[in-house]
Amino acid sequence: MNFELSPDQKLLVDTAAAFARKQSPVSRLRELRADPVGWQKATWKQMGELGWLAMLFPEELGGFGASFVDLCLVIEQLGATLVPEPIVPSVVLAGLPLLRVGSDAQKQRWLAPLAAGDVSLALAWAERDGRYDAASVTTRAERAGAGWRLTGEKVFVLNGHAADALLVSARTSGGPRDREGVTLWLVEPSAPGVTVQPIQTMDGHHAAMVRFDGVELGDDARVGALGGGVAEVERALDDGAAASCSEGAGMMQTVLAMTTEYLRTREQFGVKIGSFQALQHRAVDMFVECELAKSMALLAAIRTDGDDADERRSAVSWAKAQLGESGRYVTQQATQLHGGVGVTDEHDVGLYFKRMQVLSSLYGDDEHHIARLGRLPSFTRDL
Amino acid sequence: MDLSFTPAQTAFRDEVRAWIREAMPPHLAEKAAVDAHFEMSEVMEWHRVLHAKGWVAPNWPKEWGGPGLDVTERFILTEELELAGAPQLSPFGLAMVGPLLLQFGSEAQKQRFLPKILSGDEKWCQGYSEPNAGSDLASLKLRADDDGNGGFVLNGQKTWTTYAQYADWIFVLARTDGSAKKQEGISFLLVDMKSPGLTVKPFLTTGGTPAFCETFFENVAVPGDNLVGPLNGGWTLAKALLGHERTLIAHVGHSARALLRLKRIAQSAQKDGKPLLDDPVFRAKIARLEVRFRSLQTTNYRVVAGAQLGNAPGPESSILKIRGSETLQHLMELTMEAMGHDALAWFNPPGVVPPIEQWVASGFNYTRATTIYGGANEIQRNVIAKLILGLPSR
Ligand SMILES: Cc1cc2nc3c(=O)[nH]c(=O)nc-3n(C[C@H](O)[C@H](O)[C@H](O)COP(=O)(O)OP(=O)(O)OC[C@H]3O[C@@H](n4cnc5c(N)ncnc54)[C@H](O)[C@@H]3O)c2cc1C
Numbered sequence: 001m002n003f004e005l006s007p008d009q010k011l012l013v014d015t016a017a018a019f020a021r022k023q024s025p026v027s028r029l030r031e032l033r034a035d036p037v038g039w040q041k042a043t044w045k046q047m048g049e050l051g052w053l054a055m056l057f058p059e060e061l062g063g064f065g066a067s068f069v070d071l072c073l074v075i076e077q078l079g080a081t082l083v084p085e086p087i088v089p090s091v092v093l094a095g096l097p098l099l100r101v102g103s104d105a106q107k108q109r110w111l112a113p114l115a116a117g118d119v120s121l122a123l124a125w126a127e128r129d130g131r132y133d134a135a136s137v138t139t140r141a142e143r144a145g146a147g148w149r150l151t152g153e154k155v156f157v158l159n160g161h162a163a164d165a166l167l168v169s170a171r172t173s174g175g176p177r178d179r180e181g182v183t184l185w186l187v188e189p190s191a192p193g194v195t196v197q198p199i200q201t202m203d204g205h206h207a208a209m210v211r212f213d214g215v216e217l218g219d220d221a222r223v224g225a226l227g228g229g230v231a232e233v234e235r236a237l238d239d240g241a242a243a244s245c246s247e248g249a250g251m252m253q254t255v256l257a258m259t260t261e262y263l264r265t266r267e268q269f270g271v272k273i274g275s276f277q278a279l280q281h282r283a284v285d286m287f288v289e290c291e292l293a294k295s296m297a298l299l300a301a302i303r304t305d306g307d308d309a310d311e312r313r314s315a316v317s318w319a320k321a322q323l324g325e326s327g328r329y330v331t332q333q334a335t336q337l338h339g340g341v342g343v344t345d346e347h348d349v350g351l352y353f354k355r356m357q358v359l360s361s362l363y364g365d366d367e368h369h370i371a372r373l374g375r376l377p378s379f380t381r382d383l
Numbered sequence: 384m385d386l387s388f389t390p391a392q393t394a395f396r397d398e399v400r401a402w403i404r405e406a407m408p409p410h411l412a413e414k415a416a417v418d419a420h421f422e423m424s425e426v427m428e429w430h431r432v433l434h435a436k437g438w439v440a441p442n443w444p445k446e447w448g449g450p451g452l453d454v455t456e457r458f459i460l461t462e463e464l465e466l467a468g469a470p471q472l473s474p475f476g477l478a479m480v481g482p483l484l485l486q487f488g489s490e491a492q493k494q495r496f497l498p499k500i501l502s503g504d505e506k507w508c509q510g511y512s513e514p515n516a517g518s519d520l521a522s523l524k525l526r527a528d529d530d531g532n533g534g535f536v537l538n539g540q541k542t543w544t545t546y547a548q549y550a551d552w553i554f555v556l557a558r559t560d561g562s563a564k565k566q567e568g569i570s571f572l573l574v575d576m577k578s579p580g581l582t583v584k585p586f587l588t589t590g591g592t593p594a595f596c597e598t599f600f601e602n603v604a605v606p607g608d609n610l611v612g613p614l615n616g617g618w619t620l621a622k623a624l625l626g627h628e629r630t631l632i633a634h635v636g637h638s639a640r641a642l643l644r645l646k647r648i649a650q651s652a653q654k655d656g657k658p659l660l661d662d663p664v665f666r667a668k669i670a671r672l673e674v675r676f677r678s679l680q681t682t683n684y685r686v687v688a689g690a691q692l693g694n695a696p697g698p699e700s701s702i703l704k705i706r707g708s709e710t711l712q713h714l715m716e717l718t719m720e721a722m723g724h725d726a727l728a729w730f731n732p733p734g735v736v737p738p739i740e741q742w743v744a745s746g747f748n749y750t751r752a753t754t755i756y757g758g759a760n761e762i763q764r765n766v767i768a769k770l771i772l773g774l775p776s777r
Contacts, residue, residue, distance in 0.1 A: 280768035292678035374666040
């Protein structure tokens with residue numbers, strides 16, 4: 001057992017922390033909320049140059065074969081200041097499935113420029129009424145001559161409003177909730193028949209509802225095996241969940257620091273409010289939740305690097321459920337302990353509160369992960 | 384970063400597990416299987432088994448009979464013993480006064496006391512708390528007056544003294560200078576329980592088992608040789624104990640066992656003709672608790688891994704007592720819920736209710752103490768607020 005950072009990891013963390021502090025303090029997200037894209041190409045390019053967009057890719061694609069843990073260390077630091085660039089949607093949700101099952105040509109076409117920060121990607125998997133079920137797919141890809149025709153609608157596609165390519169799950173056989181028969185496709189938003197409707201989300205980020213009206217696709221747009229898409233999307237959502245746990249852990253550290261600082265300085269009744277024991281104990285419970293969530297984020301990241309799928313799934317679900325519980329507690333109490341200023345749009349605490357609410361529902365909320373845990377083999381092991 | 388135990392550590396775990404299975408006498412194993420209360424004679428029987436194996440005092444140095452295990456091995460040993468439901472050894476000699484003597488005792492004191500703590504020939508209890516000095520321990524009043532010959536005369540009372548009714552010795556914090564500031568007039572003394580004037584009155588706990596006592600001192604004579612550390616320097620010793628073996632304070636082995644037991648009980652309990660475990664609502668309750676347990680366990684692993692590297696305990700180690708005790712309480716509560724009215728039986732003659740039902744309610748009740756003893760959780764929170772979060776005092 002070892003939770004120490006290697007010298008390389010320390011460097012990575014320091015670089016990411018300095019980047020977040022200097023180039024993207026929370027004020028940047030605050031300003032970009034009004035921007036139709038919500039993030040900036042120049043910053044994205046910089047992230048590419050820093051190597052963060054290709055960490056897990058092999059060398060020939062511009063990467064350096066780092067671990068998922070390494071990536072999560074960066075994500076945690078960027079979470080601390082709410083950096084809005086779409087690393088998780090591009091790299092984790094869309095990039096990693098492409099890396100795992102894409103063809104060489106597809107990887108060259110999309111992952112190499114992603115590595116450089118020249119393009120961004122998105123995974124279009126969720127559908128209305130599908131909740132968190134990756135198999136709940138009614139979007140269809142039907143044979144049309146030598147190619148395929150794509151029809152349907154995807155909702156809340158993270159970075160869907162800005163992505164250069166969408167990785168889309170669509171049914172090639174089977175009924176609406178069958179696990180078999182879903183296939184992944186690479187679709188460019190400029191293709192005829194694609195309608196991207198940008199939307200704003202409560203955390204100041206942007207996403208899209210995407211409609212496909214008979215979009216023509218060649219067979220070279222297919223990603224991975226015919227009918228094998230659900231497992232890939234589920235894996236991507238697990239990876240996204242694990243990454244969100246690190247992002248959340250980074251956010252919680254900031255929120256705790258912000259709150260204890262406020263408790264040390266704000267005065268009422270002639271004393272610092274941090275001297276009130278009721279508030280001290282609340283702050284300690286926030287600290288406890290921060291540490292627990294951090295432990296679980298580490299565990300999920302470590303297990304994501306491992307080979308054991310059951311261990312990975314349980315760790316991700318433990319971590320995501322813990323994030324839900326801890327993240328809510330920490331951000332809600334932070335708001336409470338700030339008093340009125342905590343519910344003004346001017347104060348940063350609200351930005352963290354909202355982003356945490358978004359994170360806790362993305363990739364399955366705690367309810368979803370708790371239910372899944374009950375179905376995993378590890379739940380009944382040794383009984 | 385790596386969360387796995389090394390092959391050597393895993394082999395050690397296997398060794399411990401196999402050894403416990405083999406070494407635990409059948410009548411103890413039978414009780415362990417249903418989490419029954421162990422009599423002191425049974426605890427001491429297990430003490431001697433562990434002693435023979437060399438594992439009774441995992442954190443003692445080799446020269447005094449410790450096994451020479453590193454911090455991770457000690458953690459594994461404890462986790463496995465807890466997981467097996469083995470009798471929990473009395474901590475007062477092995478984990479409290481022993482380590483304090485090693486750190487602060489004179490050579491003669493070490494020679495006199497340590498071997499008998501190790502062998503179990505002498506049992507110890509801890510005389511800190513008093514009726515009016517609990518969380519505010521430094522306000523203790525047990526008086527130790529100079530007897531004019533270099534010794535002391537003790538007058539006053541201790542309370543909640545666990546196992547005083549079985550103990551041969553008690554270590555006490557006593558006031559040796561009534562005029563000094565609260566913390567500065569306290570000394571650490573070793574007192575023979577057979578001393579004239581020392582009496583013990585046991586309480587029954589809400590768990591229905593005898594554990595703690597009131598301990599009264601009436602002109603109890605204590606030789607000067609039984610002072611540990613400097614005169615009026617007892618508070619330093621009391622505080623030193625707090626830092627010992629942080630890695631074990633969460634008792635994750637107990638929680639791991641309680642979680643497994645909860646699932647097993649839910650599997651055999653029936654609801655609407657089906658195992659309760661198959662009820663999605665109840666399953667979700669267990670899963671939620673398992674998440675809390677896993678986050679505690681993983682945090683504990685972080686602390687063990689840090690200690691193994693020789694790092695000073697990080698801030699995360701301070702949450703282990705709070706979260707460990709609360710997790711165990713939650714697990715006991717849900718176990719009660721899983722059993723429904725089958726959990727309500729209370730100390731019936733053997734055979735009246737199944738053995739598993741005999742002890743659940745007792746354990747559930749006794750577990751309420753875990754958030755009180757060893758520094759109540761409110762006090763833990765006060766300390767974290769001040770030392771880690773840097774919040775102001777009034
Ligand atoms: C099962 C068991 C075994 C024990 N064994 C021993 C033993 O062997 N030897 C021994 O010396 N002692 C023993 N104790 C005593 C134990 O250490 C004390 O119970 C503990 O220190 C609390 O003291 P108290 O009971 O006087 O409660 P109090 O200190 O009176 O506390 C009452 C309540 O007030 C809270 N409180 C007190 N001060 C504060 C504060 N500043 N801020 C916020 N809340 C506060 C407490 O947290 C608690 O909830 C044992 C206790 C138990 C339950």
